[in-house]
Amino acid sequence: MSRGGRFSAVLAALILGQIGLHACMAGVRMAVPLQALQAGQPAWRVGALLALFALAPVALALPAGRLADRQGYHRPVALAAALVVAGAGLAALSAALPALAGAAVLTGAGANIGLIAIQRTAGHMAGDSTERIRIFSWLGLAPALSNALGPVLAGLLIDTAGFRVAFAVLMLLPLAALAWSRRVPRERPPAAEPSAAGQPVGAARPRAWDLLRLPALRRLLLLNGLISACWDLHAFLLPLLGHERGFSASAIGLILGSFAVAVAAVRLLIPLWAHRLREGTVLAAAMAAIAGLFLVYPFVHAAAVMAGCAVLLGLALGSVQPMVMSMLHQVTPAGRHGEAIALRSMALNLSSTLMPLLFGAGGSAIGAGGLFWLMSALVGAGSLRARRL
Numbered sequence: 001m002s003r004g005g006r007f008s009a010v011l012a013a014l015i016l017g018q019i020g021l022h023a024c025m026a027g028v029r030m031a032v033p034l035q036a037l038q039a040g041q042p043a044w045r046v047g048a049l050l051a052l053f054a055l056a057p058v059a060l061a062l063p064a065g066r067l068a069d070r071q072g073y074h075r076p077v078a079l080a081a082a083l084v085v086a087g088a089g090l091a092a093l094s095a096a097l098p099a100l101a102g103a104a105v106l107t108g109a110g111a112n113i114g115l116i117a118i119q120r121t122a123g124h125m126a127g128d129s130t131e132r133i134r135i136f137s138w139l140g141l142a143p144a145l146s147n148a149l150g151p152v153l154a155g156l157l158i159d160t161a162g163f164r165v166a167f168a169v170l171m172l173l174p175l176a177a178l179a180w181s182r183r184v185p186r187e188r189p190p191a192a193e194p195s196a197a198g199q200p201v202g203a204a205r206p207r208a209w210d211l212l213r214l215p216a217l218r219r220l221l222l223l224n225g226l227i228s229a230c231w232d233l234h235a236f237l238l239p240l241l242g243h244e245r246g247f248s249a250s251a252i253g254l255i256l257g258s259f260a261v262a263v264a265a266v267r268l269l270i271p272l273w274a275h276r277l278r279e280g281t282v283l284a285a286a287m288a289a290i291a292g293l294f295l296v297y298p299f300v301h302a303a304a305v306m307a308g309c310a311v312l313l314g315l316a317l318g319s320v321q322p323m324v325m326s327m328l329h330q331v332t333p334a335g336r337h338g339e340a341i342a343l344r345s346m347a348l349n350l351s352s353t354l355m356p357l358l359f360g361a362g363g364s365a366i367g368a369g370g371l372f373w374l375m376s377a378l379v380g381a382g383s384l385r386a387r388r389l
Contacts, residue, residue, distance in 0.1 A: 011138060013183035017077060018118050018142040020177025024084050025111035026150030027170045028091060029053050032100050035163050039095055052104035054349045057112035064113040065342025068120045069335060072187035076117035081174040083110030092167035112345055120338045123329040130274045132329060136322035137270040144264050211340055216331040219385060224324050225347045226382045230290055231317060232355040233375050237368045251303040258307045262314025270322055279323040280386060287383035289316040294376035298369030
């Protein structure tokens with residue numbers, strides 16, 4: 001097989017591996033609250049169950065990053081698959097609240113451990129920034145496909161065969177990811193390489209938080225956190241805004257669907273233009289576009305126009321992740337990419353946990369339009385900082 005063929009096969013294995021892990025977690029994340037509600041659990045307990053899917057990755061991200069830096073791809077992915085299988089299996093065995101909570105913790109943690117290892121390996125495959133942008137654009141399709149596959153599969157199985165069968169079938173997805181991992185070459189043992197700081201192997205390793213002393217990495221993570229808040233804001237406020245405008249549920253669903261299609265489309269197109277793109281320029285332009293769209297959103301009263309705004313927003317937000325991941329690998333010291341990805345993962349999961357609460361409080365105080373305008377100002381200011389990266 002030619003080098004190009006081997007490269008494509010490895011990239012496909014990484015993408016399919018992430019789909020297997022993430023789709024199982026997404027299916028469990030959809031099924032667990034439904035089962036809890038059917039069992040008569042109050043809404044606050046269901047919300048707590050959902051929070052566990054994000055809180056577990058926050059707690060375990062840094063150990064997962066260090067594990068990926070030490071062990072490479074295969075052991076972390078094997079651990080991830082074991083945790084996700086165990087989580088789905090626990091939910092299949094019992095519908096009791098502690099079992100569902102354990103399923104949330106195990107599948108959330110496992111999917112994130114696998115994600116960190118996969119993203120680190122993908123970044124190391126690239127020979128230059130152009131190739132890295134292409135790789136992360138393709139890899140960025142995996143979450144979108146997973147978030148469709150897992151819940152749809154789980155929903156169909158729940159309706160036709162019940163929760164226990166749904167969880168049992170979902171267990172097969174991480175096993176498939178483990179099978180695909182055999183196509184990824186093993187890395188050279190870390191003992192054969194110098195440490196990230198140029199010190200002899202065995203010397204005291206710097207703390208992960210020391211990475212935040214690097215100005216470029218610190219700015220990049222701050223901007224990435226701001227972009228993550230934009231995703232959360234849009235997902236939280238668009239249904240509220242559509243309801244205020246009197247849109248039907250199907251219209252709101254089509255608007256959100258248009259956004260998702262645009263995200264996938266831009267990640268399919270970026271590899272074709274990667275040789276012409278500079279990460280900092282794309283990031284700054286995308287943030288400027290997001291700021292403009294958030295400024296306009298509260299003035300839109302037609303569903304078709306809002307769908308058009310959603311498409312443009314999807315193109316802008318969808319273009320950011322490949323650029324951020326490429327830049328993150330460039331500004332992080334050698335041997336510490338897993339830790340840097342872990343810091344990014346912690347920030348994203350904290351944002352997904354806390355932002356809906358903040359948006360709920362802020363929306364009550366200044367309304368949906370006010371939140372859009374506030375975020376527009378913040379992202380617009382951030383776009384000026386992005387030009388310096």
